[in-house]
Amino acid sequence: MGKRVEIGKTGIHVTPIGFGANTIGAHNLFQNIDEDVSRETLRAALAEGVDFFDSAFMYGLGRSEELIGEVLAETGSRSDVILATKAAHIVTDSGVKLDNSPTFLAESVDSALKRHQTDYIDLFYIHFPDGVTPPAEAVGALQRLKEAGKIRAIGVSNFTMDALSLANKDGYVDVVQDKYSLIYPELEKDMIPYCVESDISFVPYTPLASGLLTGKFTASNPPQDFRKERPHFQGQSYIDIIAKVNSLQILADKYDVSIANIVLATTLSVDGIDVVIPGAKSPEQVQSNMQTLRAALTRDEATQVRELFK
Template identity: 85%
Template sequence: MEKRVEIGRTGLRVTPIGFGANTIGAHNLFQNIDEEVSRETLRAALGSGVDFFDSAFMYGLGRSEELIGEILSETGRRSDVVIATKAAHIVTDSGVKLDNSPEFLTDSVDIALKRLQTDYIDLFYIHFPDGVTPPDEAVGALQRLKEAGKIRAIGVSNFSMDTLKAANKDSYVDVVQDKYSLVYPDLEEDMIPYCREQGISFIPYTPLASGLLTGKFTAGNPPQDFRKDRPHFQGQAYLDNIAKVNSLQELADKHGVSIANIVLATTLGIDSIDVVIPGAKSPEQVLANRKTLQADLTSEDVAQVRALFK
């Protein structure tokens, strides 16, 4: 049986490689989304042992949640998995705004329950702070939903350090999700240590740095999409990062896995990071991500890979 870990102090136990569902049904974020491929990808995830699915309203304006609910209903597997989802956005013809009011969050949970075809959500995040609602009041609303049994754990995402501390005023925050990878490790200075001290689990998104840490790019073949405008994909910084990534090939070969698997395994070796949630657009990508579980890195391996990117 695969190793399962507890997400912080939540009582939720999962295998460490979850499933980031940001491409599932996400017509508003990606082009050429094929929903039948999304369904097959979810089925492959369940079949391969994935038991943690991370979604959000903004992933397809609820469509990601609906497809997850559909497949879990079809397979009868709801009780076998942990579902996380998020809300904060209101999308109208005039644009997008954020709302963390207790009323909005309460309604968002009720609507997500229907989309997911379930009567409880394991982990519910405030997706972004709205800059208006006092953070502790927003989290307090989720605490009431937790006490009512509609959610099992409380998360916040994309909160600054100060906003996180305000949100955790009553020690209700169970999980923090934010942008982190080996090439932008700034959160190791404050947020990750704070989570460790508070018993909060930290779940990184973009741990592969938008593909930079996968080994699929070369010095002469940088990405030509939106990523080319990001600092880590430009000039000497890009060349330096590619050289560092390539140097991981020997360790990857030793474990019979990919460079991306080594990066994910290293990320899991950081205190307070219990799980990672790489995305997948296809069944093949699900299986590739799952191979991370084969990379049994020592603490020395983890330290050496992290030091490489300092």
């Protein structure tokens, strides 16, 4: 599919459109997960040139990682791809708790290696801060795992700006993952500039705002699932956003891609963002996501799209 980019200062190079594996095998998060479809979707991603897969223990309590490991073993593709995963959650009979202790992180990396059927993880994130372990201590534990060759890069996810600056006290953080989209641009005020200044790559999750920025909804037909409780999916705010989204059809037609592709391409134009990781539940969605690479937006076009939603 052409060009590859470096993720921050990691020395890791990937195609800018990755694969968010939060629906792969994630029986604990979604209903009607079909693992055969999950496997087909992963195989399709490899066939389409996807080389960056982003998973987490919480996606199926390890099942997403296992399915990725199975497909990579079956296709002999491990050396061709970059694997990212995350941990912080401990699931017990009484609920879920968070742990960032060095012992837990070391055990989590070892478990992730087994599930992926590999001897190294390219990018390992602390999925959420636990509010107890000093952030620099947790990241320091990952630094030791990096020095031992078990991981190649260190990430943190869902950290506040204060926690991030503490976590990066020794300059060990390579990647930050957090919620960001054209309609949730708040992190452009502090976190993303900090990442740019610190040579940290910022990886946004929900860049399509839970489907709101895909062009699939109409003003009179909002989604009727969990999303209807969210402010942007209600009232005049929803109607205004849908009108702005629909106005992107002109650009989509120019590049012969979808509105979602225009939104993803615009997101990639933000300083500090090297890669996006849209999810996919089917081979067709993988193919659709990869069409983003055809949308070679000019700087002016990307700026106009971003301004439209501010």
